Amino acid sequence: MRSSIQLATLNYALVVAEEGSFLRAARRAGIDHTALSRRIRDLEYAIGTRLFHRHARGVGPTPAGERFLDRLRSVLLELDNTLTLARTGIKDELQRLSIGCNGLILAGRALDAVIEFGQCHPNVTVSLMEGSHPEPGATSRWAEVDVAVTSSSQSLGGAFELRLWKDTLAIVLASNHPLASRPVIEWSDLRQETLLVRRGEAFLLADAVGSSVQLPAVVEHHVSTGILLRLVGNGLGVTLIYDGAANSVPEGAVCRKLRIGGKPIQIANFARWRPDNANPALPMFIEFLHNRYSS
Structure with missing residues (x-):
């Protein structure tokens, strides 16, 4: 019936x-x-x-x-x-979402996005995994990540991708560095400098400045961004940061604008995730990024 x-x-x-x-x-x-x-x-x-x-x-x-x-x-x-x-x-149900970020991007707008998402969705518990290659499925470790927010332009085959914002890079130097008095520093002025980066982030520089641009001497450190900035403040080299994070520079260091041929150096950011990921919190985060941050 x-x-x-x-x-x-x-x-x-x-x-x-x-x-x-x-x-x-x-x-x-x-x-x-x-x-x-x-x-x-x-x-x-x-x-x-x-x-x-x-x-x-x-x-x-x-x-x-x-x-x-x-x-x-x-x-x-x-x-x-x-x-x-x-x-x-x-x-309504408590959800969990793991987000992979590289160290450079985590100091920028990505962290703001994660914080805002958590405020909008208090039922979702977010765990951050910081590393050099936060690509879902890239290694056994990153296979645990639901979504990667990364500056790398190299995507794994089969990953879904959402293009996000672009950030402008700035240079951080010791406050007593000879170049610190300049409001704008050209990339060519860094030829004799030691560029400090977190381990695995040197590959991001090629994306940002172009493969044809010569890099200064690069030294990788497996430390947090905060420790890297302290090394710079003590005169052990210079490092890159997003210009929006200039306020995070510690005492003893200064942040200056960085240019190549007079033009700002911008780096694109992406969200990438596996199409077979069935975590119900994942589409909520992707929709959030698309509505607020998609380019």
């Missing part, structure tokens, strides 16, 4: 009871009143009882119809609640 009765017909029955008229109910439901009357008649036939009295002034429920319609209201209300719960269940 259930397969022969359409949900729309049950809703029409409630509208008829509320309006007390097939004509008014049909206008409210947006269908022909003859078709509506036929639907109600077929419903009565299917359940084997008359639901409405027909009279000159309209229609009214029979005693059996009253009982049926009261129960029907409860059933449809429960159905609406169930469908609503199904749609919002992902938002």
Whole structure:
């Protein structure tokens, strides 16, 4: 019996009871009143009882119809609640999301994005994995990452990708460095410098400045960005940072604008994730990035 009765017909029955008229109910439901009357008649036939009295002034429920319609209201209300719960269940349940970031980008807008996402979705617990190659599936370690926010232009085959913002690079030097008095420093002025980077981040420089541009001497350190900045402040080299993170430079160091041929050096950022990842929190994060940060 259930397969022969359409949900729309049950809703029409409630509208008829509320309006007390097939004509008014049909206008409210947006269908022909003859078709509506036929639907109600077929419903009565299917359940084997008359639901409405027909009279000159309209229609009214029979005693059996009253009982049926009261129960029907409860059933449809429960159905609406169930469908609503199904749609919002992902938002209501505690979720976990692992995000891989490289050290340079984690000091920039990516960290702001993670913080804002956490504020908008308090039901999602975010864990950050920082490293040099935060690509999902790149190694056994990064296979644990749901999504990577990275500056690398080299994507793994098969990964989904969302292009995000571009950041402008700046240079950090010791405050007593000979170049520190300049508000703008050209890349060519760094030829004799030692450029300190976190381990694995040297490959990002080629993306930023171009493979044809000569790099100064590069020394990699397996340390946090904060320690790297302290090394710079003590005169052990210079390092790169996003210009938006200039306020994070510690005492003893200064941040200056960096140019190549008078033009800012920009680096593109991406979100990448495996298409077979079924974590329900992942599409929430991707939608968040797309709405707020997608280029």
